[in-house]
Amino acid sequence: MSSSGDILNGNRFGPGLPPGSGLAVSGPRRDWLGAIASAGTLGIAPFLIFALLFLLLPTLGLVSGAFFDTHGHFTFANFGQLTQPTIVSAYLISIEVSAASALLGAAAGLIIALAIGRGGLPSWIRSTALTFSGVASNFAGIPLAFAFIATLGRLGLVTVLLRTYFDFNIYRYGFNLLSFWGLTITYLYFQIPLMVLIVMPAVDGLKREWSEAAETLGASTMQFWRYIGLPVLWPTILGTLALLFANAFGAIATAYALTGSSLNIVPILLYAQIRGDVLHNENLGAALALGMIVITGGANILYIVLRMRAERWLR
């Protein structure tokens, strides 16, 4: 292995060539090699400084703000204020929408991945579905809200078709696009494709030999999935659930364009707080932000841990 140590010693030519073989390392050349080593530091330093200035410090600065009152004294009072009803209900709705869209998205995504990966459908379906998933998982934000207003809004195509041809007014039966279910159905548009993209390699990793071996031993399809398929896929599924949860929890643009500020979820509350200090305490905003980081961070750590467990089977 050629590590930085080798380079500093003048051996950049790997284990095959001992130092000084062929090319004598003379005095000025040695300086030049030192220059390369420092070039390495120079090459990586801007990235690290950038990450420090525009990723780590702003986040840490914001988080630390949660521990101070408006006069700059250390306090835990901001967290006590998080228990006021508006904030608690915002966290609850956010967690509900994120959990529902993650669970449904993961279930639907897994079923779709199994159908296109192992269902024996024509191969063009698989490639089309995967390409489309790449597009749809990135088609979030404001335009997605517009698309669902045109579909399930009061004048949306599906709403109107159901009312005209089936005499079924979904709004009369309690559906509202600007509510929990409306937001969840909209979020599924980017959650399902993300699940398909992440779980597809794991589904492909279920070796044909495994199902053949199980069949030879007399296992039914149900038994194969119960004892082999799902246990292998499980870490990937759970890990992706955590990722989908964090993905929905931090999203704001779609919800904001869909509901304005009528739906009280954490990112929208934080947005209003940054815009106009609606909570009348800037450091309470910081505490709100810290709560978000704890939740998305926890979900992502779970994702990384479970992902490492899942990769055992993909070798």
Place this chain on the structure above:
Amino acid sequence: MRRSRFLPWLVFILGAAYFLLPLIATFDFSLKLKRNVYSFAAYANVLGDPLFRQTFGYSALIAVCTIIVGAVLIVPAAYFVRLKFPALRPFVEFITLLPLVVPPIILVFGYIRMFGSSSWLPFTASRQGTNVLLTFGYVTLAMPYMYRAVDTGLRTIDVQTLTEAATIMGASTPRILLRVIFPNILVAVLSGAFLTFAIVIGEFVMASLLNRPAFGPYMQNVGANKAYEPAALAIIAFAVTWAAMGMIQLLARFAPKAASHDE
């Protein structure tokens, strides 16, 4: 054993319905600006709006700046991590994953507090400064995707051998990066670039909270005030996303599959 293909087909058709219906409905809605007749009037209104052109142009320009700054920061970092500091690798990868943990709204909140007009680095004090800050914010958002793309590109070439060969021939480190490494991973950098473009062009929360005239806040504003134009905008935005992803697919065909310098 022959399995029934009924269920897979049913799943596919239901999935296709869920994903295509909103697109059909949006397209249908976008054509209904004029009463009782299908027309492209909503598109004409959108494309004829000078604000549309200004904000789209602004976001496209910021996206290009983001890609350039991102590539200049990340290509050398990923190259030197591979070549000289393999021990730093988990640390650097962790940093590049952090923007997925910290939501954009929190990053921009942090920026506003840290780089305000009375701070030691008052980015938000001037318009130019805020543009730079927005670009840096987007570089941070794009970091997970850009780093992964570049690192995948570096994996397919033999960085060690290429560097040694170029060094023996007397090339300096910047020259190696620019003339040897970069052209070899151009396809990977470009696919990262298109993904970055797709993310940046419609981004809302950072641009909105930094008060920049970007495409995302413009779309939000149209959505709050018009009926049919938002549908037209959604179709345009979908087409842009599709074009960016299509370019990545196209580029993937030109990407080398494995290192071809081992022999």
